Amino acid sequence: MKDEEWKELEELMEKHHVDEGVRKYIRECVKFHTFPAAGLLLGVFMVDLALEKLGAKPGDKLYAVSESPKCLPDAAQVILHTTYGNHRLRVINTGRFSVTLNRFAQGNSAPGVRVFVDVDKVKAYPTLYAWYTNDPNYKGGVDGGDLLDDIMTAGRRVLSFEHVNVRFEPKEKWTSVKCPSCGEMVPGNTLSKGVCRACGNMAYYDRAG
Secondary structure, rough: HHHHHHHHHHHHHHHHOOHHHHHHHHHHHHHOOOOOOOHHHHHHHHHHHHHHHOOOOOOOOOEEOOOOOOOOHHHHHHHHOOOOOOOOOOEEOOOOOOEEEEEOOOOOOEEEEEEEEEEHHHHHHHHHHHHHHHOOOOOOOOOOHHHHHHHHHHHHEEEEEEEEEEOOOOOOOOEEOOOOOOOOOOOOHHOEOOHHHHHHHOOOOOOOO
């Protein structure tokens, strides 16, 4: 972001007396995401609330599930260091804007806290409500001034939470095999119809030349 854009963001946080800890999260997340998207800022407040209700803090070994692939995973990655690469972030695209946090646990479930945007609470913030409900009359984009102002005004007030038991699959043992189609090594339990997924129904490219 440009210096002027950072200045505007800082002024907005100051205007709404955003907690200094949350401001730090917002700065880090915006730097990572490259701009202050509405979903990202909501995500910061959501992760912050989930941490509080779980009795946890950044630096603890936590696991996260984002129910949206849009913006929200970045808040979890930056604040909690739960990433796809370290196997502590799952994105399960239910269509809902929600994040769930839990600690490490043995077995196939763990107690956690799920935080979600409560649409009934959002109604008190007209611009945010129009954006969140995808109102065709809303034309302000994902980082419009009025929208970000509503989010900073609202903070946690548009969120609800619940205690849940998070289900997960224990790690599965596997052996490495060569795909008979491409010749590359893959886990044997990922073969589909005798070939690796990239040679099957997950092919995403065509060879050039």
